[in-house]
Amino acid sequence: MISRRSLLVAGGAGLGLAVAWAAWPRDYTVDLAPEPGEDAFGAWLKIAETGRITIAVPQAEHGQGVYTTLPQILADELGADWRTIGVEAAVLNPLYANPLAARSLFDGGLTQVPETVQREHWIRSALLLTAGSTSVRMFEEPLRQAGAAARVLLAKAAAARWGVDWQQCETSEGFVINGDRRLRFGDLAAAAAGFDLPDELPLRIGDEGRLTGQSLPRLDAPAKVDGSANFTADVRLPDLVFASITQGPAGGESRLVRVDKAAAERVRGVIAVVENAHWVAAIANNSWAAIQGVAALRPRFETHGALADSAGLAATLDAALATEGQRTASVGDIADVLRGNVARADYSVGIAPHAALETPTATAWWHADQLELWIPTQAPGLARAAAARAIGVAESAVTVHPMLIGGSFGQALDHQAVVQAAVLALTVRRPVQLTWARREAILHDCFGAPAKARMAARLSGDGRILGWQAQIATPATGAALAARLLPTDPLARLAAALPAGADGYAMSGAVPAYRFPALAIDHHRADIALPVGHLRGGADRANAFFTECFIDELAHRAGAEPMSFRIGMLGHDARLARCLTTAASLGGWDGGIAGSGQGLACHAMAGSMIAVLAEAQYGAGGRPAVSRIVAAVDCGRAINPDIVRQQVEGGIVFALALATGHTPAFAAGIPDTHTLGDLRLPRLADMPEITVELIPSAADAGGVSDLGVPAVAPAIANALAAATGNRPRHLPFGSA
CATH class of the missing domain: 3.30.365.10 (Aldehyde oxidase/xanthine dehydrogenase, molybdopterin binding domain)
Structure with a gap:
């Protein structure tokens, strides 16, 4: 049990407690329960006499392709034949904990607790989580280590049979190879499990014969196509x-x-x-x-x-903005800069339902x-x-x-x-x-949080941004998630007893990627009657909307072309700038001139970057009609390019639904939506032409599951402003 006193005694930075925890025994074992004819290699894989390789996956598969990308990492390092790979869900064990996802979700409820302490606690608590575009970022290294370990053991078993040095053996397509000699993994597995590992594991080098970077077929697709997949x-x-x-x-x-x-x-x-x-x-x-x-x-x-009421919800956000906010980021003296001719604009985002197919x-x-x-x-x-x-x-x-x-x-x-x-x-x-019926799923959803932003900026005589301020009223989603999902966790209870810190989840993506001489970001906590939770795109879906729409307004105010205006402030971020120029080039960017119906937006999150060009007009009934979306993505090293594209495309469609659909309106605790049809989700006829371009990158693999969401709505809003001269400042478009 961790007491408040023990944490305070350990020191404000948590170093003493972190060191003490690190000294505790922490040897975790896991039984992969091999079947007859199978041998387990550590906590991550089993190899059968038939050559079948089963890989434990500690992340939930909900369409994002994790049952393919994670096995692909291990199979690549092992030198396996992809046709022999299968998966099984990992058991609850500290070896499979995901502290990176915990940090992403609960950044707000546990802000006061040092990150080193949090990480150690989540590992010891065996906290398995799938969220925050963290699967590859969290597990790439342990999977590569597991693949390398099994490869070395198999090479040792083969070398013993051939009477050669194991370091002269290599693996490819499910075989250990030494010159013209080849032995199947399945024939070596039983003997390999008895060898010892060297002090240092050699990782594979070179690009020849590698599975990483290939668009291998998804392992979950055949069962989903033929109906044999079990839900x-x-x-x-x-x-x-x-x-x-x-x-x-x-x-x-x-x-x-x-x-x-x-x-x-x-x-x-x-x-x-x-x-x-x-x-x-x-x-x-x-x-x-x-x-x-x-x-x-x-x-x-x-x-x-208080029963949920949409009018009351809007009033709560306005009231929160009228109170003093908590500064979460600052550069320079914003109060001194924001004098004289200051540009101002208010934006808002409504609650967002999950609307998942499975209730x-x-x-x-x-x-x-x-x-x-x-x-x-x-x-x-x-x-x-x-x-x-x-x-x-x-x-x-x-x-x-x-x-x-x-x-x-x-x-x-x-x-x-x-x-x-x-x-x-x-x-x-x-x-x-x-x-649950669809009505219950909507009525008792833990919605993506609503938000309202009051933006202010000052331009110099030559059109440069001298100061930027964002005051954002929104619920503290990170704290809400921690309170709801961790009601008895000692670390969460400890954090709740300490003064509240900044809610990192709620303010994710609020700091622009651009550089300004002066900047201030304030969070105004709003306690609403509806529960809020994690939604694809996180708080970035709202904060990117505020930033990229206001940047566009400032570009027009300065008489500048919107893409060049952005790139001029991205000199330090060549990856994001390249995304912008690539999207503009592929989309035939014409400068966003009046009547063009073209808009740009960009965003960085989870170690990845994206730029989106949208073409849109108002259609029948005043509803936005989006005809084309072009996205340029730099997600670092792409494990499976096709799955990256699928995820970005899926995020774009999800964002399109959030931007152009209908958000539930509540009165006396009852929503006006009861079915998926009531949400006015995009139909096939509503879908724009979508192009996703992956930019080759040597950077570490970044997250992609959420990446397609944040930049879409502001790109559409900027396109609609270019088409009509009237700028929408509320999401979803068409609702107030």
Whole structure:
């Protein structure tokens, strides 16, 4: 247990505690449970006599291609044949912890705790997380080390048979090779597992025969195409029943006061009604009966506290801007610079729903005093802990089977449905599959946070930006995530007892990539009635909108061409400048002149850079019509270029939906949207022509899952301003 006193005694920088922790024993082992005829090599791979290689993947696959890119890293270092590679979900173990994702998510709830202390704690806590475009950045090095270790052991086994030095052996396409002699990995695996590793592992050098950089076929694609891939809804257990649930309005604290239980029980197929203080569920022998049963319940809730209301939400953001903010970044004396002729503009971004194809779901089975869970989760350890707390058992009594996720965009970090399924399984003593209806998924979403920005800048006589100020009102999402996902974590509780620091999550991407003589970024915390959570693109989706739209306004005010105006302030960042010039060249940039309908925007995040050129006009009904999007991307070393393109394209489509769709409007805790159709998501006919150009780069691999989102909306806004002369300053476009 870490006490507040122990942290303070350890020193403000946390060095004493970090050193003490580093001295504790930290040897972690993991059993990959090899089948007969298989041999395990460390914590990451197994090799079978048949030559089949199975790689443990500690990240959730929800469409981003992690079941391909991570195995590709190891297979490349090993010298394996890609056709022999398979994957399995890694077990909960400190070796698979992702402190980089924890830092990304909880930067705000744990700002006061030194990063070295956080990292050590997340590793020891076996915190498996998939978020923040961190999979490759976090696991590339350990996977390369694992591949190198297995390669050395196989080479030693082959060398012993041939009577040569193992360093004279190499691997390629699943064989150990020495001159004209070749031995299959599968023939060597049993013997190789008994050799020792050298003090230093030699990594492969050179580009010949490497898998890294190749657009290898996705390992999860065939099963998804032929329907054999298993999602949570595909789980079938003996005596399985189905559940549908309804909860109170959004905001405040709702308590169930009345249901028509008799009406639900008259629905054919309904076998039970389970009431909870905050929700009620109908249990049936088929999913349709469960849905009809919960509708027949006609529940009534009593709510205490503020109900979600869109007008009130906007007023809360305005009120937050009227208070003193917390400075999160500064350069020079902004107060002295912002005098005289100052350009000002206000922008706002509404709440953003996840709208994942798979709504929150879980399959739970309580048997033999143990709980088994089949769940789509980006945080399996946190989901297990929440389920254990809900039914009052030890975490060791809960087994999690991570499933493929039908999209997520961050929604699968939360686990309300997992907790509910656990309670239902314990109550009815049968396997239960709970699936939220789309209405519940929207009503009780943990939305991407709304934000409002008050921007100010001063231009010199020759059009240079002398000072830049951004005052941003938005909820402290990092703190909210820490409070909701880490309710009993000792480090999170310690941080909550200390004075609140800056919320790094909420202000991610708020500091422009450009250089200014004076700069100030202020966060104005806004406490709204709706829960907020992680959404693809993070807070960068709002902060990039504020920055890139205002930069465009300043360029026009200075009489400058928008691309040259940007590049003039990016002399220190050649990678981002190259993205801009590449996107402009590929897109036929005409300078963004009046009537052109062209707009530019760029952004850097997670070690990667992107520039976007958009062409847009207002179409029928005043809704923006985007005809073309060109993106230039520098993500460093691309493990699998096709997957990078897929992720950027997917991010662009996601951003297009956020920019041109409909955000739920709340009144008295009830949204005006109940279906995906109500969200006015882009249809195939609405899709623009999309071009993604990958710029070759020798930089370390950066994140790409979120990269396609932030620059799209400002590029469209700048295009619409060029098309009509009227600049949209609110997302989504067309709503106030």
